[in-house]
Amino acid sequence: MKRRSFLKALFAVLGTASVSSFAYPLIRYLAPPGSSDMDKKVVLVKADIPVGGSKIILFNDKPVIVINRPGRGFIALSKVCTHLGCLVEYEKDKNRLICPCHAGTYDLEGNVLSGPPPRPLPKVTLKVEGEQLIIG
Amino acid sequence: MAKNKIRDWLEVRIGLDELLKSQLTEYRVPKQINVFNALGSVALAGYLIQVISGIFLMIYYIPHSEHAFRSVQEIMTRVPYGWLFRQIHVVGSNLMITAVTLHMVTIFLMGNYKRPRELTWIGGGIMMVITFLFGLSGYLLPWTQLSYWATTVVTSLPTAFPFFGDFATRLLRGGDYVSGITLTRFFAVHVSVLPPLFMILMGVHIALIRRIGLSSTPFGKTDEEKRPLTEFRKKTHPEGHAYYPYLFQKQVLMVICYFLIMFSIITFAPTFFFPEEASVPADAFKTPENIRPEWYFLAPYQMLKLIPNKFLGISLQIILLFVFIFWPFLDVQKEKNIFKRPVLRGVFIFLMISWVILMWWGRR
Ligand code: FES
Numbered sequence: 001m002k003r004r005s006f007l008k009a010l011f012a013v014l015g016t017a018s019v020s021s022f023a024y025p026l027i028r029y030l031a032p033p034g035s036s037d038m039d040k041k042v043v044l045v046k047a048d049i050p051v052g053g054s055k056i057i058l059f060n061d062k063p064v065i066v067i068n069r070p071g072r073g074f075i076a077l078s079k080v081c082t083h084l085g086c087l088v089e090y091e092k093d094k095n096r097l098i099c100p101c102h103a104g105t106y107d108l109e110g111n112v113l114s115g116p117p118p119r120p121l122p123k124v125t126l127k128v129e130g131e132q133l134i135i136g
Numbered sequence: 137m138a139k140n141k142i143r144d145w146l147e148v149r150i151g152l153d154e155l156l157k158s159q160l161t162e163y164r165v166p167k168q169i170n171v172f173n174a175l176g177s178v179a180l181a182g183y184l185i186q187v188i189s190g191i192f193l194m195i196y197y198i199p200h201s202e203h204a205f206r207s208v209q210e211i212m213t214r215v216p217y218g219w220l221f222r223q224i225h226v227v228g229s230n231l232m233i234t235a236v237t238l239h240m241v242t243i244f245l246m247g248n249y250k251r252p253r254e255l256t257w258i259g260g261g262i263m264m265v266i267t268f269l270f271g272l273s274g275y276l277l278p279w280t281q282l283s284y285w286a287t288t289v290v291t292s293l294p295t296a297f298p299f300f301g302d303f304a305t306r307l308l309r310g311g312d313y314v315s316g317i318t319l320t321r322f323f324a325v326h327v328s329v330l331p332p333l334f335m336i337l338m339g340v341h342i343a344l345i346r347r348i349g350l351s352s353t354p355f356g357k358t359d360e361e362k363r364p365l366t367e368f369r370k371k372t373h374p375e376g377h378a379y380y381p382y383l384f385q386k387q388v389l390m391v392i393c394y395f396l397i398m399f400s401i402i403t404f405a406p407t408f409f410f411p412e413e414a415s416v417p418a419d420a421f422k423t424p425e426n427i428r429p430e431w432y433f434l435a436p437y438q439m440l441k442l443i444p445n446k447f448l449g450i451s452l453q454i455i456l457l458f459v460f461i462f463w464p465f466l467d468v469q470k471e472k473n474i475f476k477r478p479v480l481r482g483v484f485i486f487l488m489i490s491w492v493i494l495m496w497w498g499r500r
Contacts, residue, residue, distance in 0.1 A: 056421065084288070084289040087421065100427055
């Protein structure tokens with residue numbers, strides 16, 4: 001009897017070990033490989049974006065909007081809405097950013113004005129150097 | 137003569153006579169049965185139509201982000217009768233979801249989820265969820281603006297949960313954004329993960345129905361389920377009708393209606409399920425205005441919009457789903473007849489009305 005329960009336990013342990021040893025490779029297989037963040041700076045020409053204008057760039061593979069705000073200068077904000085990932089649009093005449101999916105609105109600092117987004121839009125570092133804008 | 141020979145041949149090998157007798161004529165169904173009892177078989181027929189038209193589509197469809205949109209356009213315009221099979225698949229998916237929903241609603245109204253049919257209900261509930269997952273995963277495949285952004289929103293949902301959320305979203309998408317990797321993942325899920333799961337559940341579901349026996353409607357006279365039930369007892373209906381031809385005819389009738397509705401839509405309203413954004417190829421850098429999900433997700437979508445806290449909104453929906461699936465264990469009253477249960481009836485009507493309002497609201 002003792003021998004039997006020992007064998008049972010042994011089988012249980014071995015079985016669990018062999019099944020779970022597949023779980024890790026499985027998760028790793030399904031999980032995407034880490035993104036190759038390169039933090040490459042993007043350089044724009046200041047004159048390309050007039051006051052009230054905007055430009056969309058790719059920074060680290062993520063869409064970023066650079067806005068020349070009337071009276072307050074340039075800012076670079078992530079375009080990805082913090083709610084569920086749609087891309088916000090710049091509404092020039094209303095001085096705000098609006099998300100088409102669930103009507104979240106942000107001011108031109110990226111702060112949430114209304115709607116469901118939980119966090120402000122992340123800012124991307126932007127430096128003005130002479131005639132150039134350096135993003136990143 | 138030849139027919140008889142085939143019959144005899146089968147008789148020797150599978151016991152045809154006995155099989156037909158036990159499954160068709162000796163299988164009795166309750167007397168008060170009506171067309172609503174045939175909705176399950178409509179859902180089954182709907183599923184088979186999806187399988188067949190889906191296989192046809194797979195012959196021309198290319199699951200790659202650079203070719204998907206064009207291959208679907210080609211199915212619609214160049215492949216002979218490609219439009220027909222695509223329409224059947226698209227309209228069929230919407231109709232199948234309707235049939236499944238109606239099936240669940242009528243079963244609920246008749247209280248047929250009650251003991252001893254809890255497992256049948258739960259299996260049905262999971263099949264309903266899988267049906268929605270079919271809709272969701274299939275939606276991305278044409279790689280249009282609509283499908284791209286709807287999928288972006290849906291795959292963002294797990295981010296509402298701390299710790300595991302972000303990882304789950306990346307796992308679903310195969311990266312930070314919806315991309316070609318997401319497309320192949322969803323394709324694999326749509327054509328090779330969900331179908332076998334669905335088939336297994338369906339087999340169990342039907343086997344359970346046959347084993348337990350159909351429940352009679354609670355609106356009739358006696359209802360024997362009120363007696364204590366401590367052991368397995370198959371419900372036979374000795375005074376009922378034979379399954380064949382009585383219920384069978386009703387099932388065929390309902391399936392014909394299903395086809396009728398499907399081909400009416402294809403003929404007279406071919407663009408009914410194709411909004412404008414569904415004819416624009418996916419653009420990862422522009423979210424179209426007025427992006428909204430398919431009608432069957434409109435109510436949860438509107439709820440999500442109304443509840444300002446993402447975590448709360450999504451948790452609430454998951455809780456509601458669990459309550460729905462495990463309802464037989466929460467509803468402990470023995471009374472099956474909803475007309476004798478004012479509270480349940482009130483809740484049901486309230487839910488129905490709020491669902492319609494949310495859906496209508498989310499539409500704009
Ligand atoms: S995704 Fe922007 S408000 Fe929901």
